[in-house]
Amino acid sequence: MGRSPCCEKAHTNKGAWTKEEDQRLVDYIRNHGEGCWRSLPKSAGLLRCGKSCRLRWINYLRPDLKRGNFTDEEDQIIIKLHSLLGNKWSLIAGRLPGRTDNEIKNYWNTHIKRKLLSHGIDPQTHRPINDSKTVPFQTVVPSQNDAVEYSFSNLAVKLKTENSSDNGASTSGTTTDEDLRQNGECYNSDNSRKIELNLDLTLGFGSGSVRVVGAGSSADSKPWRDQLMTARLSQL
DNA sequence: AAATTGTCCAACCGCCTAGGG
DNA sequence: TCCCTAGGCGGTTGGACAATT
Numbered sequence: 001m002g003r004s005p006c007c008e009k010a011h012t013n014k015g016a017w018t019k020e021e022d023q024r025l026v027d028y029i030r031n032h033g034e035g036c037w038r039s040l041p042k043s044a045g046l047l048r049c050g051k052s053c054r055l056r057w058i059n060y061l062r063p064d065l066k067r068g069n070f071t072d073e074e075d076q077i078i079i080k081l082h083s084l085l086g087n088k089w090s091l092i093a094g095r096l097p098g099r100t101d102n103e104i105k106n107y108w109n110t111h112i113k114r115k116l117l118s119h120g121i122d123p124q125t126h127r128p129i130n131d132s133k134t135v136p137f138q139t140v141v142p143s144q145n146d147a148v149e150y151s152f153s154n155l156a157v158k159l160k161t162e163n164s165s166d167n168g169a170s171t172s173g174t175t176t177d178e179d180l181r182q183n184g185e186c187y188n189s190d191n192s193r194k195i196e197l198n199l200d201l202t203l204g205f206g207s208g209s210v211r212v213v214g215a216g217s218s219a220d221s222k223p224w225r226d227q228l229m230t231a232r233l234s235q236l
Numbered sequence: 237a238a239a240t241t242g243t244c245c246a247a248c249c250g251c252c253t254a255g256g257g
Numbered sequence: 258t259c260c261c262t263a264g265g266c267g268g269t270t271g272g273a274c275a276a277t278t
Contacts, residue, residue: 052247
């Protein structure tokens with residue numbers, strides 16, 4: 001059998017968190033660390049779903065969060081990364097220390113979208129709105145030791161795939177801030193192979209580069225091995 | 237001053253993938 | 258290998274507050 005349900009929905013609170021709930025959650029995580037979200041609410045004496053606790057911690061209570069307005073530099077990073085990755089808010093957040101994916105998503109939808117539109121730029125394609133030659137997502141399927149370099153109108157992207165040895169760095173199966181912080185890479189959980197996403201972004205108006213490193217056998221059939229590395233190209 | 241409209245953002249919802257049994 | 262769940266993600270919602278009429 002699988003695991004038991006994460007929470008009893010009938011006995012959980014919803015809506016805004018109270019100060020007392022926040023304090024309980026902070027105290028608990030200070031003493032026990034993050035993780036085990038399923039059992040956390042009960043252990044911490046909270047009538048909340050584990051998912052809700054995790055979200056509250058990640059998006060609001062984490063001590064390393066940077067509050068306040070986004071800087072112009074952060075704006076530029078977000079716009080550039082969005083032009084490359086699309087709505088991959090967690091990946092974008094990984095390059096902006098102290099910012100959460102939810103925060104960036106909200107900021108994108110409320111500020112940057114409007115800013116781009118006011119400049120006549122389509123926020124999805126990052127191309128002039130009048131330009132009818134829309135370029136869809138460019139899909140890049142990594143095969144071993146391939147290297148591909150793309151040139152954009154205002155930045156360059158180099159895509160390279162290569163083998164990598166096992167170092168057991170991550171167990172989550174998805175990209176974490178910690179992964180990105182430690183190695184500038186994101187890992188999949190399979191111990192024998194992994195796909196790494198390594199973003200080396202040079203900031204500035206004129207140029208930038210992104211390196212996507214992937215590893216895996218083309219004969220492999222597991223879903224994540226079929227994962228496509230996609231980059232949104234504004235224009236070739 | 238009250239009503240209406242607009243904006244922001246915290247929180248929820250539903251889906252997907254990896255992992256446990 | 259299959260079934261089921263936890264964790265994580267992106268999309269969406271709704272309440273609080275501000276601005277406008």
